[in-house]
Amino acid sequence: MIQRTVRRCEGTAMGAIVIDLRPGAGIGPFNLGMPISEAFAQIEQRPNIYDVVHVKYLDEEPLKLDIVISFPDHGFHLRFDPWSQRLRLIEVFDVKRLQMRYANSLIGGPSTLATFVAVYALFGPTFPGIYDKDRGVYTLFYPGLSFAFPIPSQYTDCCHDGEAELPLEFPDGTTPVTSRVSIYDSSSESKVGVGSLMNKALAPPLPAGSLYMEEVHAKLGEELWFTVGGQHIPFGASPQDVWTELGRPCGIHQKQVDQMVIHSASDPRPRTTLCGDYFYNYFTRGVDILFDGQTHKIKKFVLHTNFPGHADFNSYIKCNFYLFHAVGGPFQDSNATKHSITPSTKWDQVKVWYDRRCCCCDDDSHTACCISLFFFAY
Secondary structure, eight states: OEEEEEEOSTTOOOOOEEEEEETTTEETTEETTOBHHHHHHHHHHOTTTSOEEEEEEOSSSTTTSOEEEEETTTTEEEEEOTTTOBEEEEEESOTTTEEEEETTEEEETTTBOOBHHHHHHHHOOOOOOEEETTTTEEEEEETTEEEEEEOOGGGGGGSGGGOOOSSOOOTTSOOOBOOEEEEEOOTTOOOOOSGGGGGGOOOOOOOTTOOTTOEEEEETTTEEEETTTOOEEETTOOHHHHHHHHOSOSEEEEEEEEETTOOOSSOOSOEEEEEEEEEEEETTTTEEEEEOTTTOOEEEEEEEOOOTTSTTTTTSOOOEEEEEOTTSOOTTOGGGGGGSBOTTOBHHHHHHHHOOOOTTOOOTTSBOSEEEEESSOO
């Protein structure tokens, strides 16, 4: 597991913040289903609040476990599905650090103890929860929301047959205190909590017609096809053609060329120059398009996977591409996708097809950080 820390404002006073709780929808500025890039944008807009941020991911198998954005000073973190990079689960792991506002009431934080009785009074009656005797935790569920309560060993008899009478109080008159709050999409009707129940949280469905994670079908030496928008962009197309199909690019910049063989005795550093070729950057589509500076025709596509840990991470939305041989079947052939390269394909599989390596990745255990398509077949 790799953890990277981003500290934005040294000296910011640490303390509990008040943040709106929306069961089944999100917390504060973070909405379930949002892409990870939008979450980072919200963090950038509030540097005085989210001054310390931890980003965690599994370096060896980046598509195996969640990408996690954690706020240790405020006691909660965001879990993103590693493949779609969309927010699937919000966990408050230190309720004393985060004061949540629901309707006009506050719960949690250092001043408002989130006891079982307080939760039950605020959110109302519900069905009996689930008692996990192995973990010693009782979980109370509401639509899109759950509260976990540790049960001391001497009071486990209060949870008969895995259930308990509500509101839960111990014989000595005390009541358990929330140790974890989970916010998740309620459309699947799954019960999400600690342990294995955490894996049941899924990002909400994308709205109809959404371009996020749109399948982009690519044929070597031929074209790209955007399956939702229906745009076809062939090699050799002009900038005007691209504007017509994809609209205004997010950025335009000239390609740089490092002349490693030209050095001076006084300055051994390589000189960087600009060539005539130029890129159109479509960050929201995860695509770069390179034009020849002389003919002004497309000569290269770069499809980005928004790979965690890469220098370009969070610069591009992930491109959900399917790469086919030019001699393969039509894009509409559903069987063709079984024999294509995707953002999930590892390099040892890629080399079986093309016996090539990406210019910026040398580790065979990783998936590609990007795929470059040139105006020729491999």
